[in-house]
Amino acid sequence: MSRADLTAAPERSALWTFGLLGSELTTVLRRGRTLALLGVLAAVPVLIGIAVRIETGDGSPAGPGGGGGPAFLSQVSHNGLFLVFAALSATLPVFLPMTVGVVAGDSVAGEANAGTLRYLLVAPAGRSRLLLTKYTSVLVFCLVATLVVAVSGLVAGALLFPVGEVTTISGTRIGFGEGLLRAGLIALVVAVSLSGFAALGLFVSTLTDSGIAAMAATVGVLITAQIVDGIPQLDAVGPYLFPHLWMSFTDLLRAPVYWDEIVRNLGVQAVYVAVFGSAAWARFTTKDITV
């Protein structure tokens, strides 16, 4: 229990929070490690695009006939916009959340590790507010990372392939403008899908004073969840795992849009945010900050 929590002047704190968030965001996004992660994320759609371009250069259809590999791969060569969806499908299972795990796991434990956490706490922000700021910056990173993949996919797709009217996976047609709108919506849904995992990472980060340990544990939880989700005999637990409905964003490409699973996915993420967010709060506000 902290006295700072109780005594922080309310009128000063709003401005303070923004200042704190601003400096936090700058720190996170300017870090070399973050930039490297974003750079690799940006390279994924470009690589996929070039591979598809080389393979279909002689007019042969993309991919194996059965439509294997990540979703939407076979449509990429006909419409560059699908590179956005293919890239998100390819990175969402492991790569995209892994970068989020690195940032979330590092958020509190990294500061503790570097010995800077105690200085942050000296400022009259309060631990709850500090934690909230940390979480917000992780969420912003989720959005930035998703947008980096999406924008890189869009640019690479537009350069390498023709763009134009979009055929939804239901076979109906929508204009390119609406296609772009759906791509934006998909990026948003993907970013929000990562919020549950981000909260989990934040909680893990409050458990330890070692940034590396927190990152490794968070990414480990992700991989474990993905493996458990993939085992048919464990079907019963699947719906309760945070990655289970991640791919539901593809339902936005149906006509009419099939909302059931998207809504369920957002519900699952909300539960994870509530449970692990409050657990992180309970841990962080009572933690002994010795370094």
Place this chain on the structure above:
Amino acid sequence: MAPNDSAETTGEATGEVTGGSVGRRKAARYIVPVAVAGVAAATIGLVPALADSGDPDLPAITAQELVEKIAASDEQQLSGTLKISTDLGLPSLGGLTDSLLPGGQGGADTSSAAPEAKLTELASGTHTLRLAADGPDRQRLSVLGKGSEYSVVHNGADVWAYDSASDEVYHQRAEGGDKDHPAPKGVPGTPKEMAEEALAAADKTTSVTVDGTTRVAGRDAYRLLIKPKQSGSTIGAIRVAVDAANGVPLKFTLAPSGGGKGVVDAGFTQVDFAKPDASSFSFTPPKGARVTEADEPAERTDEKADELGAFQKELSGLGDLGAVNVIGEGWTAIAEIKAGEAAAGDLSGMPAEAQGLLGAFGDKVSGDFGSGTVFKTRLVNALLTDDGSVYVGAVTKDALVKAADTAR
């Protein structure tokens, strides 16, 4: 834990609080996540239960009236989402399609978007389907896959099938126009067709009763219960939920007599009887997609329909194809196929390992007829005797053996 450490280094709580009370306060904070998790779990557990409770109060109706209501139902326009679960007790019917359906649907020259091949996949597992219909000339059926969708669109004389996973299109143009509707014909799973099939089989061997009311996809419905009167059938009961307002079957459940979950469970999870958006029936092949045209549409359709029909007859054990002889009637009808010398020769000519494998899949039985092997699924059982005769039916193993004994 060393609470006083924290107090010193962070300059927060001071020494006036004792370690014990700090510990208690710390523990108190963890109640929040636990409570949140508890509330979430309770909500997940309770909401469906609350939503399910309270079957609607509807005026009493006889089975006869209900069946008439179904027959009289003339809803031309609807759109909705269906969930179909099928568990025939086979490992995977998708892989067996080629061998079961004569003519090799999976051949290299056929498009993966051809409707028959795709729709037989519905015969195992759980699938989400979307259905839209506007009169007899315009229908649409979509099978929702993970990140992909398979759609069959029928609009006037055109039938389009689009498989988004492989980006392939299958097109068929019927010269006769409205005479042929392959799209709905190929659909094994709409509640309406299933109910009609079940009711057609109803005669003195069957008991048809009204089994209370229920709610399906937010609509009030009567439940029709169809049960075989004969013993020995593997079919336990068929339940059809019928919309109380317009008589459209909304849910179809086939329970095996052996218990366990339904062999077939198909029902609307969402349904709307308004006119669907016209755009959902328009289809233009996407740029660059591989389009396969059905060659000689009329003939081909008939041929396919025959194949499908024959397959269905074989399955239900009611067929009358050449050497097939039907024993019994109604639910316990058994098809006897005299394969004769050739097949028997084949069987005994097999290497011992192969015979052992065959034996591993089935159970060895013997009786007055000699001995043979019984292959079991949850619905259809087959007895392959050592002299090459086959007995197939939706009946128990004992009934098969008895039939073989009598036939001898």
